[in-house]
Amino acid sequence: MVLASGSMALATRTERTPSLIGSVWRSTVGKKAVMAVTGVIMLAYLVAHMLGNLKVFFGAGEFNHYGAWIRTIGEPFLHHKWFLWIARVVLGSAVVLHGVAAFQLSRRDLAARPAKYAHARRRASYATRTMRWGGVILALFIVWHILDLTTLTVNPNAEEGRPYENLVASFDRPPVTALYIVAMLALGLHIRHGFWSAAQTLGANSPRRDRLFKVLANALALLLTCGFIAVPVGVMTGVVS
Amino acid sequence: MNLTLRIWRQRTADAAGAMTSYEVSGISEDMSFLEMLDHLNEELILAGDEPVAFDHDCREGICGACGMVINGQAHGPERTTTCQLHMRHFADGDTVDVEPWRAAAFPVVKDLVVDRSAFDRVIGSGGYVSVPTGSAPEAHATPVPKPVADLAFEHAECIGCGACVAACPNGSAMLFTSAKVVHLNALPQGAPERESRVLGMVGAMDAEGFGGCTNTGECATACPKGIPLQSIATMNREFLRASLRGGRGA
The missing domain is CATH 3.10.20.30 (Beta-grasp domain)
Known part of the structure; x- marks a missing residue:
């Protein structure tokens, strides 16, 4: 009797749905949500990074002091530099997840449209069409940027604890400045489509809020691009030296 | 001519x-x-x-x-x-x-004929409401506010022609799927299957080999029935909500 009633209950039970992480990562919608969340994390960091960079205009003393302070955030609860390392791990994971999801989704998207139209038409905006290669350019730039100003491997000054002098030495090389400015323009384009797209992906968008998110995306893109480019322009014009 | x-x-x-x-x-x-x-x-x-x-x-x-x-x-x-x-x-x-x-x-x-039965399988994975058969229920038994009825109707207009998929550079069926999800999830009749519907339909859509959404907006531009692009945002929200709830009913 017990066995029989047991099998009855099994027969009427609804199928179990897969785990949250499994169902999210396996679906295109969920993977996009991962891209949106990691994108927003990186965007929030970039706003803080850009604002911090602007301290360069207050001189070497203040900028280097700011650089040293970042290493003390969270003390005494956190050990020296721990906040910095937590931020690095979070950002590193965000970049990797964002990139892996983008790669997997792009492969899928290309496979979903194997035949092209004979009558080709220009589609979507420039920012939208350049998301994939723009993302690749940004990833390569991040590698260069870390080698230049974090590990100081390719920095001509390479003095630990003197970010101001390292920065000025780096931007004294015109090709580096040009590369930096191009990367920041790519960043602006990426954010212009990416921020609104994240709002759409996370379900925050609606017909009523669409304009707001588009305006916000453009404002963020403009603010970050101009803010970041201001530093090499400052070095080029001699305002920062 | x-x-x-x-x-x-x-x-x-x-x-x-x-x-x-x-x-x-x-x-x-x-x-x-x-x-x-x-x-x-x-x-x-x-x-x-x-x-x-x-x-x-x-x-x-x-x-x-x-x-x-x-x-x-x-x-x-x-x-x-x-x-x-x-x-x-x-x-x-x-x-x-x-x-x-x-x-x-x-x-x-x-020639110009394509097999769109993938759409039928997406609909078969949740694009319906399960109702007991029998005589028609009393119309006033389930009140639907006018704005909700309008929203549902706007999305019920989808005729499943596939223009959204054809226009999308990723061959994505997000606009088509979102039209049905928004249509039925807005209505009280669709509420009992709100989570299983969106999870099932998105799963079927992926299994059929449609691409993902990159928010190019080509689908909504091509749609002859004017299904709005933001309906995809609503479906994404429904999907994330259903995933967080583990796909259980309300």
Whole structure:
């Protein structure tokens, strides 16, 4: 009797749905949500990074002091530099997840449209069409940027604890400045489509809020691009030296 | 009106196809695009050639059977179905390219006919409400506020023609799927299956080989029924909500 009633209950039970992480990562919608969340994390960091960079205009003393302070955030609860390392791990994971999801989704998207139209038409905006290669350019730039100003491997000054002098030495090389400015323009384009797209992906968008998110995306893109480019322009014009 | 048509001709699903040119004369500007193709086919049949195969049914813009990519645009230059597109939108002497919907999930059957049964399987995975059969329930038993009814109706307008998939550079069915999810999830009748519907339909959509959404907005631009792009945001929200709740009913 017990066995029989047991099998009855099994027969009427609804199928179990897969785990949250499994169902999210396996679906295109969920993977996009991962891209949106990691994108927003990186965007929030970039706003803080850009604002911090602007301290360069207050001189070497203040900028280097700011650089040293970042290493003390969270003390005494956190050990020296721990906040910095937590931020690095979070950002590193965000970049990797964002990139892996983008790669997997792009492969899928290309496979979903194997035949092209004979009558080709220009589609979507420039920012939208350049998301994939723009993302690749940004990833390569991040590698260069870390080698230049974090590990100081390719920095001509390479003095630990003197970010101001390292920065000025780096931007004294015109090709580096040009590369930096191009990367920041790519960043602006990426954010212009990416921020609104994240709002759409996370379900925050609606017909009523669409304009707001588009305006916000453009404002963020403009603010970050101009803010970041201001530093090499400052070095080029001699305002920062 | 005389036109040069370049039409995708493909004998069978497995055969290689090619764009083939036809000179068509005596076209009236009052003809629909399908009537213009009928006109071409009559000439082809008289000449002993194989007529161009294309899907069509109501020819009133309400069934979703017809659909072809005209000059690179799904359903052509006007925001309507191919059957409701009239030749007055073309000029004498134009060259017009006519191609089938292009997507891995919509294989070409013949010429301009594609197999859209992937859409049926997406609908079969949750695009319905389970109701007991019997006599019709009392209409006032389930009140639906007017704005909700309007939202549901706006999305119920989707005719499943597939223009969204054809227009999407990723061959994504997000707009189609979101139309049904928003339609039914907005209504009280759809509430018991709110989570399983969106999870099931998104799962089926992925399994059919449709691409993901990159928010290019091409789908909503091509949609003859004006399903808004933001409906995809609503479906994404429903999907994330259902995932967080583990797919259980409300």
